[in-house]
Amino acid sequence: xxxxxxxxxxxxxxxxxxxxxxxxxxxxxxxxxxxxxxxxxxxxxxxxxxxxxxxxxxxxxxxxxxxxxxxxxxxxxxxxxxxxxxxxxxxxxxxxxxxxxxxxxxxxxxxxxxxxxxxxxxxxxxxxxxxxxxxxxxxxxxxxxxxxxxxxxxxxxxxxxxxxxxxxxxxxxxxxxxxxxxxxxxxxxxxxxxxxxxxxxxxxxxxxxxxxxxxxxxxxxxxxxxxxxxxxxxxxxxxxxxxxxxxxxxxxxxxxxxxxxxxxxxxxxxxxxxxxxxxxxxxxxxxxxxxxxxxxxxxxxxxxxxxxx
Amino acid sequence: xxxxxxxxxxxxxxxxxxxxxxxxxxxxxxxxxxxxxxxxxxxxxxxxxxxxxxxxxxxxxxxxxxxxxxxxxxxxxxxxxxxxxxxxxxxxxxxxxxxxxxxxxxxxxxxxxxxxxxxxxxxxxxxxxxxxxxxxxxxxxxxxxxxxxxxxxxxxxxxxxxxxxxxxxxxxxxxxxxxxxxxxxxxxxxxxxxxxxxxxxxxxxxxxxxxxxxxxxxxxxxxxxxxxxxxxxxxxxxxxxxxxxxxxxxxxxxxxxxxxxxxxxxxxxxxxxxxxxxxxxxxxxxxxxxxxxxxxxxxxxxxxxxxxx
Ligand SMILES: [Mn+2]
Ligand SMILES: [Mn+2]
Numbered sequence: 001x002x003x004x005x006x007x008x009x010x011x012x013x014x015x016x017x018x019x020x021x022x023x024x025x026x027x028x029x030x031x032x033x034x035x036x037x038x039x040x041x042x043x044x045x046x047x048x049x050x051x052x053x054x055x056x057x058x059x060x061x062x063x064x065x066x067x068x069x070x071x072x073x074x075x076x077x078x079x080x081x082x083x084x085x086x087x088x089x090x091x092x093x094x095x096x097x098x099x100x101x102x103x104x105x106x107x108x109x110x111x112x113x114x115x116x117x118x119x120x121x122x123x124x125x126x127x128x129x130x131x132x133x134x135x136x137x138x139x140x141x142x143x144x145x146x147x148x149x150x151x152x153x154x155x156x157x158x159x160x161x162x163x164x165x166x167x168x169x170x171x172x173x174x175x176x177x178x179x180x181x182x183x184x185x186x187x188x189x190x191x192x193x194x195x196x197x198x199x200x201x202x203x204x205x206x207x208x209x210x211x212x213x214x215x216x217x218x219x220x221x222x223x224x225x226x227x228x229x230x231x232x233x234x235x236x237x238x239x240x241x242x243x244x245x246x247x248x249x250x251x252x253x254x255x256x257x258x259x260x261x262x263x264x265x266x267x268x269x270x271x272x273x274x275x276x277x278x279x280x281x282x283x284x285x286x287x288x289x290x291x292x293x294x295x296x297x298x299x300x301x302x303x304x305x306x307x308x309x
Numbered sequence: 310x311x312x313x314x315x316x317x318x319x320x321x322x323x324x325x326x327x328x329x330x331x332x333x334x335x336x337x338x339x340x341x342x343x344x345x346x347x348x349x350x351x352x353x354x355x356x357x358x359x360x361x362x363x364x365x366x367x368x369x370x371x372x373x374x375x376x377x378x379x380x381x382x383x384x385x386x387x388x389x390x391x392x393x394x395x396x397x398x399x400x401x402x403x404x405x406x407x408x409x410x411x412x413x414x415x416x417x418x419x420x421x422x423x424x425x426x427x428x429x430x431x432x433x434x435x436x437x438x439x440x441x442x443x444x445x446x447x448x449x450x451x452x453x454x455x456x457x458x459x460x461x462x463x464x465x466x467x468x469x470x471x472x473x474x475x476x477x478x479x480x481x482x483x484x485x486x487x488x489x490x491x492x493x494x495x496x497x498x499x500x501x502x503x504x505x506x507x508x509x510x511x512x513x514x515x516x517x518x519x520x521x522x523x524x525x526x527x528x529x530x531x532x533x534x535x536x537x538x539x540x541x542x543x544x545x546x547x548x549x550x551x552x553x554x555x556x557x558x559x560x561x562x563x564x565x566x567x568x569x570x571x572x573x574x575x576x577x578x579x580x581x582x583x584x585x586x587x588x589x590x591x592x593x594x595x596x597x598x599x600x601x602x603x604x605x606x607x608x609x610x611x612x613x614x615x616x617x618x
């Protein structure tokens with residue numbers, strides 16, 4: 001039977017990794033036997049957070065059913081973003097802040113999704129609802145997740161609740177939000193030594209939109225020009241991925257985290273959907289989206305609508 | 310734009326009707342503008358509860374999009390159980406205790422499902438989390454829902470949490486659970502004056518299982534023989550419904566609420582799935598399922614598994 005495994009999505013980001021660690025801690029405190037695991041590489045930003053608060057990265061798994069029959073999902077619910085053998089295990093719980101799609105169970109479960117900026121904001125509530133004390137390092141990890149998902153409160157996904165939660169957690173963790181946050185984001189935006197394949201898979205998710213599979217990847221950068229200079233090479237890799245995964249569209253968003261906008265590079269048979277969605281032309285497979293920093297709020301819903309219609 | 314409409318499933322039961330009323334009350338207390346509505350007839354049991362606590366039945370609606378663009382679902386999430394134009398409105402929240410299936414959104418929402426016996430048990434927690442006082446009549450309605458969904462705590466869906474909640478609510482509502490509960494269940498099991506069509510649609514839900522549509526209806530009875538005596542007429546009506554709705558299977562469970570078992574009458578092209586599911590033969594399209602009183606826990610999951618594969 002094995003321990004209950006707790007994990008976030010593929011191509012893990014800081015919220016996914018820390019939420020697995022923190023929620024597993026909470027579940028164990030209330031008497032369950034769980035272990036946090038991860039479905040991919042720990043990125044530079046997450047590594048920075050883990051080191052800051054002295055917490056080990058979770059163990060990597062490729063499949064779940066070989067070691068357990070019960071899992072808890074954090075920070076995602078869509079099957080194609082989850083472990084590849086998700087159909088073979090029972091999902092006991094989901095804690096998430098994304099749209100709900102391509103998810104179903106044959107039995108009732110605990111499913112807690114809230115329209116907030118970060119899974120960690122929900123976890124803070126769960127600590128309180130369960131009357132469990134929050135250790136300093138767990139608070140630090142949750143704070144890191146909120147800073148990461150909200151780009152230091154600048155993303156339109158960020159809610160009042162996220163800001164309140166971050167302030168409360170910063171007090172427990174005893175860190176200065178601005179100072180620590182900027183250092184962490186910069187660690188994540190350090191792209192030196194990364195190959196083009198690594199760049200585009202740093203934070204990539206596949207979405208089903210109507211009959212179509214669409215991959216949307218995001219790279220946070222201090223200097224977007226650095227990434228855009230590699231456009232030709234990037235396009236070659238995107239084209240390969242499109243064939244491999246039978247995608248209708250690949251959107252790579254290079255996000256300028258200091259100026260809060262994104263330049264997208266778009267490939268695939270349905271690039272016209274992007275032009276419709278934002279009502280602007282792609283020039284050289286590229287467009288600048290002013291004010292767009294959130295895949296979840298500013299890219300996925302508009303593209304989903306266009307693919308529907 | 311209009312008020313936010315709050316409603317439960319088609320063929321409403323006591324939990325669905327009272328949860329719409331109670332959750333709408335709670336949302337209005339925290340400053341939102343909502344109205345409870347219903348998608349079908351109020352049954353005899355629910356009527357008894359509403360009269361006991363002096364609360365009006367919600368208004369009936371056939372469609373939602375003609376009067377609002379925002380809705381909250383209680384006690385269900387599957388689209389085919391919801392209002393017919395559910396695709397045309399935005400689901401802001403879901404409060405439920407069923408499996409999750411055939412549900413998706415393009416944007417994040419508040420989705421609170423817990424594996425407890427009744428939506429009302431979750432609502433009690435939400436009152437506490439929101440620091441809202443529970444009036445006597447709202448407590449009475451929530452108590453009625455728990456008694457109904459748990460068949461006075463005898464259903465296998467009933468959890469410790471449901472029992473604790475019921476006791477707490479009975480205190481606020483100032484009623485004797487056993488006495489009130491039995492009277493309410495008896496009011497619901499009073500089948501006199503009902504036509505066969507009414508009987509089979511009292512508490513009927515359609516489920517998608519793989520490629521198949523399966524309808525499962527339940528009738529609670531004090532004297533199941535009374536219903537079973539109508540078998541020939543019942544089968545004729547089931548056959549009509551099967552053609553009308555393109556069903557692969559119709560299971561009518563006549564539940565003996567005093568002895569905790571169900572006699573099923575089964576029609577459709579895939580009655581063999583029921584025989585596989587329970588490993589017993591249907592004789593004259595009928596079988597007695599010992600100990601089976603819960604559609605959600607003892608019928609839907611086993612049939613889903615068999616249809617899978
Ligand atoms: Mn997240
Ligand atoms: Mn219910």
